[in-house]
Structure formats: C-alpha cells, structure tokens
C-alpha cells in the first residue's frame with residue numbers, strides 16, 4: 008500500500024486525524040460499527056442523531072429506496088428515517104465506550120430536541136458522556152414531530168435560540184447542521200453563528216421525490232401504499248452540497264469553519280469539498296453503497312494528489328477554488344471558441360451532427376458518404392454538446408478563433 012501522508016486538520020481547536028467522517032445516519036448508529044470504521048481509517052464520526060426518550064421513534068418499513076439511473080445504481084437514495092430509535096442509555100453507553108477506546112478519533116454527538124428543555128438536556132448529556140463536539144440537527148427534511156428538524160433550519164430565530172441555549176450549557180464546540188432547503192444557506196448560517204455556533208455542517212438530505220411507481224402511483228419508498236416527500240442523498244446531491252459550502256465559504260460575515268456533506272464517495276469528491284472551503288467531509292450514502300472500505304481509496308487518492316500538486320498540508324487545499332468561483336458577469340466574453348475534431352477516431356455514428364442540429368448552433372454538416380461530421384467554424388457556438396454525446400471522444404479540443412478575439416453575431420436573429 009502506498010504511503011499515506013499526514014492528513015490531519017484542526018477544526019475549532021479539535022485535532023482530526025483526517026478529514027473523513029461518518030455522517031449522522033445508519034452508518035453511525037452503534038459503537039460496534041463506528042469502531043470498525045475507525046479501524047479502517049475514518050477520522051471521526053457524527054453519531055446518529057439522538058432525540059429524547061420522551062418521544063418514541065418508530066421507523067417506517069421500508070425506510071429507504073434507491074434511485075438508479077441507466078447503468079449506475081444508487082445515484083440517489085431516498086429515505087424517511089427519523090432520529091435514533093435506540094434508548095438514550097444505550098447510545099450514551101456506546102458513546103462513552105467509543106471515547107474510551109478511540110481517544111484519537113473525533114466523536115461528534117448529533118442531537119435534536121423537540122423543545123428548548125430537550126436541547127439543553129441532550130447537550131448536557133452529550134458532553135457528560137464524552138462528546139468532543141456537538142452537532143445540532145436543524146436539517147432533517149422529514150421529521151414526524153411537528154416543528155422539528157428542517158423546520159428549525161428554516162426558522163432563523165429558532166436556530167439562534169437553540170444554538171445559544173446549547174452554547175450556554177456546554178464547553179465543547181457546537182456545530183449547526185443546516186438544510187439546503189432554503190433560498191440562501193448563508194442566512195441560517197449567520198443566525199447560527201450569532202447564537203454562538205463554532206462551525207457549520209452543510210448539508211443534510213435534500214427534500215425531494217425521486218421516483219413514483221408506474222403501477223401503483225406511490226412515491227418511493229412505498230410504505231404499504233403510501234409515500235412521502237422526504238430526504239434525498241448520494242451523488243445526485245453533491246452539486247448542491249458543493250454549492251452550499253462555496254456560498255458559506257464566500258460569505259463575508261461568516262467566520263466559522265465548514266464541514267461538507269452530500270454525495271461524497273471518492274477522494275475526488277473529498278478534494279472538491281475541500282477546495283470549496285470544507286475543512287472535513289462527512290459521508291453516508293457512499294458507505295451504504297460500497298461499505299466503510301471506501302476510506303482507503305479516499306486516503307490514498309488524496310495523499311497522491313497532494314504530492315502531485317505539492318500541497319504541504321490539508322489546510323492549504325481548503326478554499327482553493329474560491330477565488331476562481333466568480334459571478335457569471337465576470338467571465339471573459341472576448342474569447343470565443345470552435346470545436347475541434349479528430350476524424351480518425353470518429354466511428355460515424357452521427358450523434359454529434361444530430362445534437363448540433365437539434366440543440367446546438369447547426370455548426371456541423373454531415374458527409375453521408377464518408378459518414379463524418381463537417382465542421383462549419385462560422386456557425387459553431389462552442390457549446391460542446393457534440394463532445395458530450397460522442398461515444399469515442401472524437402471531439403478532441405476547443406480552439407479559440409484565430410487572430411480575432413471578438414464576439415460573433417448570434418446565428419439566429
């Protein structure tokens with residue numbers, strides 16, 4: 008196995024051995040499974056959200072449904088799971104055991120109160136039982152308890168109130184886990200910061216409806232003939248996660264660190280979240296799909312990439328893409344390009360011609376004898392959809408229009 012370099016990072020004064028964390032979900036439900044994940048190399052856990060025993064949680068059956076698209080399975084996962092259904096005493100015992108046996112891994116205890124008193128109570132119990140940090144779940148999009156989860160994440164005063172109450176109760180760092188189901192995630196983040204939050208986790212599952220049965224008309228998961236709007240996770244939500252983390256990292260008033268979450272499966276996803284400004288990344292669906300072992304590739308891939316790019320430490324990557332993420336008004340419009348083809352690679356399928364005619368600039372003709380596209384530089388919009396549909400990558404490059412850095416007049420009116 009390749010040598011893994013030091014991937015440690017400091018967040019809110021807590022040393023994380025690496026940025027790979029289990030997120031709060033079925034993958035972090037018991038000490039036994041978390042211990043196995045730590046043995047494989049995960050640097051920390053946001054333990055499955057603990058609510059107060061006063062409300063008995065019963066999960067629907069089934070609680071999840073996969074969304075598969077063409078050849079890729081689990082592009083997304085739809086779930087209706089609530090907070091932990093285990094008795095609090097069992098969870099606290101597991102948390103104490105984990106802290107005792109894995110002192111170097113970071114133990115984040117996720118909590119959700121259904122009243123102010125419960126938030127305070129749970130926070131105290133979390134700290135007393137060994138949590139290094141608390142994560143306040145303001146973001147589950149399908150809680151059955153009225154006014155809980157995402158409903159708090161959409162009510163700014165409540166975010167501030169609960170965060171502030173927890174902060175007054177404990178001495179450990181407090182993270183607010185926010186929902187992307189808002190118009191602008193920086194607003195709840197600023198309220199959390201005002202309440203004293205030390206960090207933000209973004210994002211939880213996205214409220215969605217991935218699939219509806221064509222035979223029974225029931226949204227999935229189909230729970231005995233009924234479905235519900237609920238939480239979507241997995242690769243399909245990574246773009247939303249990256250967007251939210253970037254918005255948070257670019258928000259001038261927000262001074263606290265960000266933990267990314269949503270759709271991370273590989274070291275590339277981890278690198279992308281780091282570049283957007285996340286200091287660590289949490290994972291659930293990737294583990295549900297491939298198992299805890301994905302952390303080995305994450306560590307090896309990230310380590311190799313850091314060597315290749317000559318990064319000295321993880322902190323140097325955090326926020327690396329931010330200066331290059333601009334408003335669309337800041338683009339250089341004087342440079343317009345033309346698609347370039349390697350016709351020796353072309354297999355004559357005609358896909359490029361069809362999409363250029365139907366959805367592009369009609370910048371490709373078609374030689375039906377040779378079965379090859381005939382580029383027309385004047386008409387090419389450089390939209391590149393020809394390259395997107397080419398099965399053999401025959402659209403090989405993108406050339407700027409030679410000698411003239413000017414905007415062509417629109418092809419049609």
Ligand SMILES: Cc1cc2nc3c(=O)[nH]c(=O)nc-3n(C[C@H](O)[C@H](O)[C@H](O)COP(=O)(O)O)c2cc1C
Pocket residue numbers: 030031032033055056071084086087088089090091117144147184210211212239240241242244268269270271289290291292293
């Ligand atoms: C079945 C399931 C249960 C979850 N339960 C919780 C939870 O109890 N608390 C929480 O904060 N997030 C919960 N989540 C959300 C995840 O922690 C994570 O934010 C989300 O799944 C996005 O990450 P992913 O795409 O890596 O799965 C749950 C997700 C799934 C799929």
